[in-house]
Amino acid sequence: EAEVAQSPRYKITEKSQAVAFWCDPISGHATLYWYRQILGQGPELLVQFQDESVVDDSQLPKDRFSAERLKGVDSTLKIQPAELGDSAMYLCASSFEGQASYEQYFGPGTRLTVT
Amino acid sequence: DQQVKQNSPSLSVQEGRISILNCDYTNSMFDYFLWYKKYPAEGPTFLISISSIKDKNEDGRFTVFLNKSAKHLSLHIVPSQPGDSAVYFCAASAGYGNKLVFGAGTILRVKS
Numbered sequence: 001e002a003e004v005a006q007s008p009r010y011k012i013t014e015k016s017q018a019v020a021f022w023c024d025p026i027s028g029h030a031t032l033y034w035y036r037q038i039l040g041q042g043p044e045l046l047v048q049f050q051d052e053s054v055v056d057d058s059q060l061p062k063d064r065f066s067a068e069r070l071k072g073v074d075s076t077l078k079i080q081p082a083e084l085g086d087s088a089m090y091l092c093a094s095s096f097e098g099q100a101s102y103e104q105y106f107g108p109g110t111r112l113t114v115t
Numbered sequence: 116d117q118q119v120k121q122n123s124p125s126l127s128v129q130e131g132r133i134s135i136l137n138c139d140y141t142n143s144m145f146d147y148f149l150w151y152k153k154y155p156a157e158g159p160t161f162l163i164s165i166s167s168i169k170d171k172n173e174d175g176r177f178t179v180f181l182n183k184s185a186k187h188l189s190l191h192i193v194p195s196q197p198g199d200s201a202v203y204f205c206a207a208s209a210g211y212g213n214k215l216v217f218g219a220g221t222i223l224r225v226k227s
Contacts, residue, residue, distance in 0.1 A: 102149065106158035106160070
């Protein structure tokens, strides 16, 4: 069964350092989402791509976060500089355009700890 | 402003009994609702969904009920099994292709 791949699974970094996460969606899925999940809360959308274009980045802290999906396939989310409050699970999801169920498929996530 | 609320942080149920997880929403533009299950160290996994044009959807042991007038939905698991122990997230979407808005989740523990 096709899955969304993410790496790394775990990342520990010091504050003020740069960190990057990678996501490879399910093949054929045009829409890609990055969510952030803080412990005890539900996932919250950071950025949504349709192919290589950003559809929604209203909740992305653009002073320190950036995201790209250059060829409309895999994607990278970057934080520079990292802050203590960025410690969270970063989840990538994808969905197939035309899929009537609204269903999004999630990867295993990257657990970020900022010290 | 929490548009999707799961007011019960946790629920404990005996194996074989019914588990009922509740979810309330405030945004009347939501037209599709989903339940996801999440195990530790894994991403959320889609469980079941319901369109706003329906009031019930069933899939095996899982049934979701939607009460639009009350802006309330619930997930019923019958019978509950120890493997159902996980965090359950309610999510809603206001239009096809739009983002999912998640509740904070409910931890379900099924005791054997």
